[in-house]
Amino acid sequence: MSGQRTWVGASVPRREDPRLLTGRGRFVDDLQRVGALSAAFVRSPVAAADINAVDLSAVTSVDGVRAAFSAVELGVSGLTALLEREEFVPTTMPILATGRVRYAGEPVAIVLADDPYAAEDGTELATVDYAPRRAVTSIDDALAGNAPDVHDELDENTFLAVAPFDDEVDDVFATAECVVRTSMSSGRQNALPLEPRGCLAEWVDRDDQLVVHISSQVPHQVRTALARCLGLRERQVRVIVPDVGGGFGLKCVVGREEIAVAAAALRLRRPVKWIEDRREGLFASFLGREQRYQVRAAFDGAGRILALDADVHCDVGAYSVFPFTSGVEPLMAATELPGVYQVPRYRARARAVATNKAPTAPYRGVSRPQIVLVMERLKERAARELGIDAVALRRRNLIDTFPYVGVNGITYDPGSYRESLDRCEQRLREEGWFELRGTAADRLIGIGFACFNERTGYGTESFAQRKMSVVPGYDISEVRMDPGGAVTVVTGTSAHGQGHETTLAQIAADQLGLHPDAVQIRQGDTDLVSYGWGTFASRSAAIGGGAVRLAAGKLAERIRAIAAHLLETDGTNIELADGWCRRRDDPASSVPIAEVAEIAYLRAHRLPKDFEPGLSAQAAFDVLTSGTFSNATHGVVAELDPRTGQTRLLRYLVVEDCGVVINPKIVDGQVRGGVAQGIAGALYEQIGYDADGQPSAGSLIDYLVPTAGEIPEIDVEHLETPCAFTETGAKGMGEGGTIGAPAAVLNAVNDALRDTGVELDAVPITPEHVLRALEFSR
Incomplete structure (x- = not known):
C-alpha cells in the first residue's frame, strides 16, 4: 500500500488484530x-x-x-x-x-x-x-386485570404507552381490496x-x-x-x-x-x-428482543400499500435502564415500522410492559429485526392473496424518490432500495436457486428476501425527539501531531470490536497526507476528551468519523500555513501527500511534514508571526437531520429436513449500501457478524421463563448458540450512495446484518412450507415448529 494517497476505501488490515489474536490484548480481567x-x-x-x-x-x-x-x-x-x-x-x-x-x-x-x-x-x-x-412472567400476565404490580408507581404494569401516529385508518381498511394481518412474536435473547x-x-x-x-x-x-x-x-x-x-x-x-x-x-x-x-x-444481565405485534395492512388491487395499523407490546423486564430507559424498544418500533416502503396512512400504538424478568437493554438492531420481519411478512401475505410475485410487490412499494418524507415524519436520504433488491434477486436467479426450488420435488427448499433500511447517525436532533433527559448525539475529536510528525487522534467513540483503530486512522491519514501507520487512535478514556457518547446505534463512522475528519482538516490547515511560510507561498497552494508538504505549482519545492512538526514545537522562532506553537485541533460533529439510512436486501435459500425439522441455510447473500465504504473488509466483517446474530435469533436463541419467573437458560447447554457449523458462508456485495449529511459520506452499518436476517430466514422457511398451508409467525423457528407444520399438511 506504500505511496497510496487515498486511504478511505482501502481494505487496510485491521491494526488491532495482531495483539488481539496473539493474546496481547488488555481486557478488564487482565x-x-x-x-x-x-x-x-x-x-x-x-x-x-x-x-x-x-x-x-x-x-x-x-x-x-x-x-x-x-x-x-x-x-x-x-x-x-x-x-x-x-x-x-x-x-x-x-x-x-x-x-x-x-x-x-x-x-x-x-x-x-x-x-x-x-x-x-x-x-x-x-x-x-x-x-x-406472585410473579408476572408474560405480557398477557402483566396486563391482566388481577396482575400484581411489578412497581407500585405503574398503571397496568406499563412504563410507557404511546400512540405517536394516530391517523384514522379504519375507512381505508373498510374499502381496501386486500387486507392482510400478522401476529408476530420474537423470543427473549441475550447479547x-x-x-x-x-x-x-x-x-x-x-x-x-x-x-x-x-x-x-x-x-x-x-x-x-x-x-x-x-x-x-x-x-x-x-x-x-x-x-x-x-x-x-x-x-x-x-x-x-x-x-x-x-x-x-x-x-x-x-x-x-x-x-x-x-x-x-x-x-441476571440485560436481555432484549421479547416483543409481540398485532399488525394489519391494506392494499389496492395492484399490490400497493394503502394503510398500516400496528399494536406493539415490548416485554422490557423489571426496570428501566440508564440512560436509554425502557422506552427505547416501543418508541423505535412505532416510529420506524414503515421502513423502506411508501406508507400513506399509519396508526401505531406501543407499550413498554414491566415483568418479573431481567431488564432489557438496546440489543443490536433495537426492534428493527422485528419490524422488518413484520413488514416483510405482510408483503408476502399480500402477494399470495393478490396472486402477485412477492418480489414484484415489494418493488412497487419501495421508496424511490429522495429525499422522502415518510408518514412517520422522518426524512429519508438517498439510498439504493430498488437497486439492492434487483441485484439480490438477479444473482439468486443467475445462480439457479429459483430453478432448483421449482424442480427439486423431493426437497423442501425455500427462498426468502428481506428489504430494509437502518437508521444510523442519530444526531442530537433525532435523540431529542425521544425526549430523553440525557440526550446523545454529537461527538468530539482532538487530533495532535507530536514533534516527530506522528499523530494521535482522541475520539469520544469507544470501540468494542468494530476496528476503529484502523478506520479512524484512515480518515485522519487522508486529511493529513500521511500513512495510517503514522496515526494512533486513543479512545475510551474520559480524561482524554471532554465528552463523548461512545459507540452504539451505528454512529461511530458517521458521527465520530465526522469529528475526526473535521479535526484532522483543521490540523492540516495549520500544517499548510507553516509550510506556506517556509516555502514562501500561500496556504491554498500547499498539498499534503505521502508525508510531504508540496507546492501545487512547483512540486519540487517541498518540505517533510515531520520537519514542519519539529519547527512547530522545537524551533518556534521559524513559525509565521503571531502563530501559536504546537500542532493540535479539536472539532465536534453532529447530524442535524433525521439521521441517515443505510439499506440492504438479504436473500436466503433454506432447506428443511422433513425427518428432524432442522433448517439448513444453503445460500446467504447480502447486497448492502452504507454510503462511502471506509474499509471494505471491516464492513464485510461487521455484516457477517450481524447476520450470524440475526440467524441465531431466527433459528436458535431464546430464554424462556416458567410461571414462577425462573429463566430456562442457566448455561450454554440450555441457551442454544450457533457455531460456525450452523452459519453458512455469507456473501456481501456493496453499493455506494454517499451520504450528504456526514463529513465522510459514510452511513452507519453495524446493525444491518442483524436487522435483515430474521425476516429473510423466516420467509425462506415459509416458502419451503408453501404446500403445507401453514405459515410461521414467530422466531426462533424451532424444529418442533417445522415438524408440526409438516404434520399438518399430511
Missing part, C-alpha cells in the same frame, strides 16, 4: 492491582418477593472475606432514567435490591474477598428472608458478548479520583452515572475502557453491579474487581 479484592453478588433465587431481612453476619467468617454490604449498609442511591414525556412513568433501579426483589438474579448484597473463590463462598452463607409474591461484563475500581489519592476500568461502550455515561450515585464531582471520576470483547448494546447501559463495585472501592479504599461469569450473564 488488569491486576496489589491488594485488590474480588467482588461477588448475593442474588435473589426468586423472581418476586419482599425482603424481610438480610443477614450477612456469617459471610465474614469465610476465610479471605473482608467485607459484605447489603443495600442499607452500602448506602448508594439508585439509577433513575427519565423521558420527559407524560406517557412515561419513571422508576428507580436500586444498586442493590431494597425491600423487594423483582427478578431472579437481582443483586441483594455484595461480598468482597481476597480472591473470587472466597467471595463466591461468602455469598453462599448470606441469609435473606424472602416473602414470595452474549465473548467478554462478559466486568470492572476494576480504585481510589487514587494523588489525583483525588475514583478510577474505574470497565468493559463498556459508553465511558462518559458511566462516569455521569457513577458521579450521581456516589455523590462525586464528575472530575473526580475517571472511566477507562481497555480492549472490549463485544458489547452489542448490552454494554451501552450502566449496570448496577459496576456502581456497587465502585462504591465498595470508595468505601474500603482498596481496589475492587468484578468479572461476571457466564451464568450471571445469561440470567
Whole structure:
C-alpha cells in the first residue's frame, strides 16, 4: 500500500488484530492491582418477593472475606432514567435490591474477598428472608386485570404507552381490496458478548479520583452515572475502557453491579474487581428482543400499500435502564415500522410492559429485526392473496424518490432500495436457486428476501425527539501531531470490536497526507476528551468519523500555513501527500511534514508571526437531520429436513449500501457478524421463563448458540450512495446484518412450507415448529 494517497476505501488490515489474536490484548480481567479484592453478588433465587431481612453476619467468617454490604449498609442511591414525556412513568433501579426483589438474579448484597473463590463462598452463607409474591412472567400476565404490580408507581404494569401516529385508518381498511394481518412474536435473547461484563475500581489519592476500568461502550455515561450515585464531582471520576470483547448494546447501559463495585472501592479504599461469569450473564444481565405485534395492512388491487395499523407490546423486564430507559424498544418500533416502503396512512400504538424478568437493554438492531420481519411478512401475505410475485410487490412499494418524507415524519436520504433488491434477486436467479426450488420435488427448499433500511447517525436532533433527559448525539475529536510528525487522534467513540483503530486512522491519514501507520487512535478514556457518547446505534463512522475528519482538516490547515511560510507561498497552494508538504505549482519545492512538526514545537522562532506553537485541533460533529439510512436486501435459500425439522441455510447473500465504504473488509466483517446474530435469533436463541419467573437458560447447554457449523458462508456485495449529511459520506452499518436476517430466514422457511398451508409467525423457528407444520399438511 506504500505511496497510496487515498486511504478511505482501502481494505487496510485491521491494526488491532495482531495483539488481539496473539493474546496481547488488555481486557478488564487482565488488569491486576496489589491488594485488590474480588467482588461477588448475593442474588435473589426468586423472581418476586419482599425482603424481610438480610443477614450477612456469617459471610465474614469465610476465610479471605473482608467485607459484605447489603443495600442499607452500602448506602448508594439508585439509577433513575427519565423521558420527559407524560406517557412515561419513571422508576428507580436500586444498586442493590431494597425491600423487594423483582427478578431472579437481582443483586441483594455484595461480598468482597481476597480472591473470587472466597467471595463466591461468602455469598453462599448470606441469609435473606424472602416473602414470595406472585410473579408476572408474560405480557398477557402483566396486563391482566388481577396482575400484581411489578412497581407500585405503574398503571397496568406499563412504563410507557404511546400512540405517536394516530391517523384514522379504519375507512381505508373498510374499502381496501386486500387486507392482510400478522401476529408476530420474537423470543427473549441475550447479547452474549465473548467478554462478559466486568470492572476494576480504585481510589487514587494523588489525583483525588475514583478510577474505574470497565468493559463498556459508553465511558462518559458511566462516569455521569457513577458521579450521581456516589455523590462525586464528575472530575473526580475517571472511566477507562481497555480492549472490549463485544458489547452489542448490552454494554451501552450502566449496570448496577459496576456502581456497587465502585462504591465498595470508595468505601474500603482498596481496589475492587468484578468479572461476571457466564451464568450471571445469561440470567441476571440485560436481555432484549421479547416483543409481540398485532399488525394489519391494506392494499389496492395492484399490490400497493394503502394503510398500516400496528399494536406493539415490548416485554422490557423489571426496570428501566440508564440512560436509554425502557422506552427505547416501543418508541423505535412505532416510529420506524414503515421502513423502506411508501406508507400513506399509519396508526401505531406501543407499550413498554414491566415483568418479573431481567431488564432489557438496546440489543443490536433495537426492534428493527422485528419490524422488518413484520413488514416483510405482510408483503408476502399480500402477494399470495393478490396472486402477485412477492418480489414484484415489494418493488412497487419501495421508496424511490429522495429525499422522502415518510408518514412517520422522518426524512429519508438517498439510498439504493430498488437497486439492492434487483441485484439480490438477479444473482439468486443467475445462480439457479429459483430453478432448483421449482424442480427439486423431493426437497423442501425455500427462498426468502428481506428489504430494509437502518437508521444510523442519530444526531442530537433525532435523540431529542425521544425526549430523553440525557440526550446523545454529537461527538468530539482532538487530533495532535507530536514533534516527530506522528499523530494521535482522541475520539469520544469507544470501540468494542468494530476496528476503529484502523478506520479512524484512515480518515485522519487522508486529511493529513500521511500513512495510517503514522496515526494512533486513543479512545475510551474520559480524561482524554471532554465528552463523548461512545459507540452504539451505528454512529461511530458517521458521527465520530465526522469529528475526526473535521479535526484532522483543521490540523492540516495549520500544517499548510507553516509550510506556506517556509516555502514562501500561500496556504491554498500547499498539498499534503505521502508525508510531504508540496507546492501545487512547483512540486519540487517541498518540505517533510515531520520537519514542519519539529519547527512547530522545537524551533518556534521559524513559525509565521503571531502563530501559536504546537500542532493540535479539536472539532465536534453532529447530524442535524433525521439521521441517515443505510439499506440492504438479504436473500436466503433454506432447506428443511422433513425427518428432524432442522433448517439448513444453503445460500446467504447480502447486497448492502452504507454510503462511502471506509474499509471494505471491516464492513464485510461487521455484516457477517450481524447476520450470524440475526440467524441465531431466527433459528436458535431464546430464554424462556416458567410461571414462577425462573429463566430456562442457566448455561450454554440450555441457551442454544450457533457455531460456525450452523452459519453458512455469507456473501456481501456493496453499493455506494454517499451520504450528504456526514463529513465522510459514510452511513452507519453495524446493525444491518442483524436487522435483515430474521425476516429473510423466516420467509425462506415459509416458502419451503408453501404446500403445507401453514405459515410461521414467530422466531426462533424451532424444529418442533417445522415438524408440526409438516404434520399438518399430511
